[in-house]
Amino acid sequence: GAGVSQSPSNKVTEKGKDVELRCDPISGHTALYWYRQSLGQGLEFLIYFQGNSAPDKSGLPSDRFSAERTGGSVSTLTIQRTQQEDSAVYLCASSPDSGSGYTFGSGTRLTVV
Amino acid sequence: GQQLNQSPQSMFIQEGEDVSMNCTSSSIFNTWLWYKQDPGEGPVLLIALYKAGELTSNGRLTAQFGITRKDSFLNISASIPSDVGIYFCAGQKASGGSNYKLTFGKGTLLTVNP
Numbered sequence: 001g002a003g004v005s006q007s008p009s010n011k012v013t014e015k016g017k018d019v020e021l022r023c024d025p026i027s028g029h030t031a032l033y034w035y036r037q038s039l040g041q042g043l044e045f046l047i048y049f050q051g052n053s054a055p056d057k058s059g060l061p062s063d064r065f066s067a068e069r070t071g072g073s074v075s076t077l078t079i080q081r082t083q084q085e086d087s088a089v090y091l092c093a094s095s096p097d098s099g100s101g102y103t104f105g106s107g108t109r110l111t112v113v
Numbered sequence: 114g115q116q117l118n119q120s121p122q123s124m125f126i127q128e129g130e131d132v133s134m135n136c137t138s139s140s141i142f143n144t145w146l147w148y149k150q151d152p153g154e155g156p157v158l159l160i161a162l163y164k165a166g167e168l169t170s171n172g173r174l175t176a177q178f179g180i181t182r183k184d185s186f187l188n189i190s191a192s193i194p195s196d197v198g199i200y201f202c203a204g205q206k207a208s209g210g211s212n213y214k215l216t217f218g219k220g221t222l223l224t225v226n227p
Contacts, residue, residue, distance in 0.1 A: 043201070043217040091155050107155050
């Protein structure tokens with residue numbers, strides 16, 4: 001597509017429920033990133049996918065967080081047993097390779113109540 | 114995780130004024146990036162800097178990559194109302210297996226009074 005597409009744009013969930021956030025990167029971009037933006041904070045790295053290489057999961061805050069990227073394209077970030085501190089904007093970005101500037105999606109605003 | 118020190122946190126200026134913001138780090142970066150984020154949107158890349166000492170302009174925006182590679186600044190000249198938003202600096206490491214990661218500052222919230 002023309003840009004990075006994320007869905008849903010907003011998600012309100014009850015504490016303890018699981019959520020799935022989707023990212024559709026720019027066609028042909030081999031690198032895909034997930035970042036988290038909490039209120040008043042900068043962007044926090046979560047996970048990175050590059051082609052068929054093993055993902056860098058070093059930024060995932062707990063084992064409740066996981067992500068996969070199927071077929072080198074669409075990625076899903078899953079948060080299990082959501083907690084209130086998970087409330088944030090989750091941003092996905094893609095780039096042609098690991099050294100290029102990113103293009104960000106509009107994000108998913110997650111609110112855990 | 115590591116974050117850049119970005120200042121000021123917020124600015125409230127009159128239309129037509131010039132603006133300056135900067136980022137500093139204790140670590141060396143080989144790339145500095147400046148992004149702008151509008152409400153409800155993801156950050157959009159404004160300027161990318163790849164060499165120490167580099168000075169780059171994009172319209173009314175000018176950014177510089179510090180000689181020490183530990184700092185960068187962004188200037189906006191003759192501000193207009195649509196400059197309103199949050200500006201983020203980001204650095205990319207010089208070496209190592211994780212040089213694709215961006216480290217972000219906490220942002221500068223810019224408000225322009227017409």
